[in-house]
Amino acid sequence: MGEAEHAQRVSAEIGLAIDHAACDPAAWDTVMAEIGRLLPGVWPVLQVVDAAAGTGLPLVYWGWDPAAVASYEAHYGAVNPWISVILSTPTMMSMHSEERMPASSLRHTEFYADWLSRLGGMKASSGVKLIDADGRLAVLNLQHDLARASREHGRLAAVMERIGPRMRRAIETNRACFPAGAAFAAGETLLERVADPAFVVTRDLRLVEASRAGHALLAAGDVLRVGALDRIQVRDPRLAGAMAREAALACGGAPAGGMPGPVRVGAETWQVTAIGLRQDLRGVVGMARLLAPDQLALVVLRRAAAESGGQDRLAQFGLSPAEARLALLMDGSRSLVQAAESLGIRHETARSQLRQVFAKLGVSRQSELAVFILRLKDRA
The missing domain is CATH 3.30.450.80 (Transcription factor LuxR-like, autoinducer-binding domain)
Structure with missing residues (x-):
């Protein structure tokens, strides 16, 4: 081998x-x-x-x-x-x-x-x-x-x-x-533990079950809703792409680099996380009664923290709002390509902005910028 x-x-x-x-x-x-x-x-x-x-x-x-x-x-x-x-x-x-x-x-x-x-x-x-x-x-x-x-x-x-x-x-x-590290209470399901909008879905985003916050988000309909054949329909194409990639990866798709970057939808920014649910874990989410497919994913949407404070501090270094938005994404958790996609800009534009960020902050490598941004966020 x-x-x-x-x-x-x-x-x-x-x-x-x-x-x-x-x-x-x-x-x-x-x-x-x-x-x-x-x-x-x-x-x-x-x-x-x-x-x-x-x-x-x-x-x-x-x-x-x-x-x-x-x-x-x-x-x-x-x-x-x-x-x-x-x-x-x-x-x-x-x-x-x-x-x-x-x-x-x-x-x-x-x-x-x-x-x-x-x-x-x-x-x-x-x-x-x-x-x-x-x-x-x-x-x-x-x-x-x-x-x-x-x-x-x-x-x-x-x-x-x-x-x-x-x-x-x-x-x-x-x-x-498990924010407090506590184990499940008797009869408690995984989805009942999740405060964020969470969904158990198939590889192609057909909804099987949702958390309470997930049902509320679906009912509001401004971010996503349930369409034909119980498939989740996501209004923003970038958020739709992030959810589709994460669900496919969690269901055994080709490996991806790291976590997808935050996706801004209107005034809110979302982070998408997904894991695969093995067959022996379905009792955890209370689905033993369902004739579910072999491959299922738990997809969690988490509202990202507001970044305005970081943007204000970066403005003191002379960064423009666009440069500050890019810099705050370059914390080591994503590539420049992923950051550009999250912001809805071309890679060439992001690369040009990154050069300006380097010059204004006095750094020369993405790893140095990542440390700078992480320290900035820690002081937020």
């Missing part, structure tokens, strides 16, 4: 566990165990920090000595020199410690002497930043043998590129359905 076929097979198996964790946060332990089983020689760990909750959630890991994890959470995570690399790297871009900050360069640090050196040969890591926006950070790290570092990274990067977007969607679904 070739490297590409192996990465595809492994990613598909891990993806099934990720979809389960989207509807059951306790199942992230299983995701880490699947990664460890399918990628021998790797110690996976998932870290999610949510400033809105005022705390970092407990690390989820497999293969690690619990004592090493406990000491990292208590002290060494705060002095980890690789944090600066993580913060400056765009989301969904794989990172390799030996390329960006080799372990040999850290020998003089407390982090290396008292923590990393005690992991035996497991001194190298490959990782991907899943989320870095609105005060939230989520990182998947795969610790592995330093002696095999150069060989391991290519293999692991191929898997992370495939599972990264799926993990981000699952984490976003956890946030929508």
Whole structure:
């Protein structure tokens, strides 16, 4: 089996566990165990920090000595020199410690002497930043043998590129359905947990079930409605495209880059998230009585936070309103092409505006701009 076929097979198996964790946060332990089983020689760990909750959630890991994890959470995570690399790297871009900050360069640090050196040969890591926006950070790290570092990274990067977007969607679904981390109450369904408009749909957006807010949005009819054959009809073509792409991907379509960018519809901006619902998860959404198709997706629409404050601050740097709108989208969660599509402008126009943004903010790369914008949003 070739490297590409192996990465595809492994990613598909891990993806099934990720979809389960989207509807059951306790199942992230299983995701880490699947990664460890399918990628021998790797110690996976998932870290999610949510400033809105005022705390970092407990690390989820497999293969690690619990004592090493406990000491990292208590002290060494705060002095980890690789944090600066993580913060400056765009989301969904794989990172390799030996390329960006080799372990040999850290020998003089407390982090290396008292923590990393005690992991035996497991001194190298490959990782991907899943989320870095609105005060939230989520990182998947795969610790592995330093002696095999150069060989391991290519293999692991191929898997992370495939599972990264799926993990981000699952984490976003956890946030929508389990804001306090509480488990389901007796008889409670998944859709009853979602405060945002949410819809269980087929690959071609035929409606199966909706949350309370979803039914209200359909009844209003100004954003979307139910048409012939129970298909959801979306009035704005860009929002329609985002929902169609997310539903198709969640139902097993071709992988996409990352999360789709926010879509402005009138005075509101929407973020679209979708996950696949496996057959054994349908009881969670209360659909066992229905003769539903094999492939279903849970699509959640979330109103994005207003960005006027960020635009006002960017105006102080001399950015025009159009340049500020583009800059605020370039937080590392989307490409320039996706940002242009969200704003309804041509790619050439966005590229010209981006050059002006670089000049006015004194940055030279999209990764630098992403860090600038994230810090700006954190201070909002």
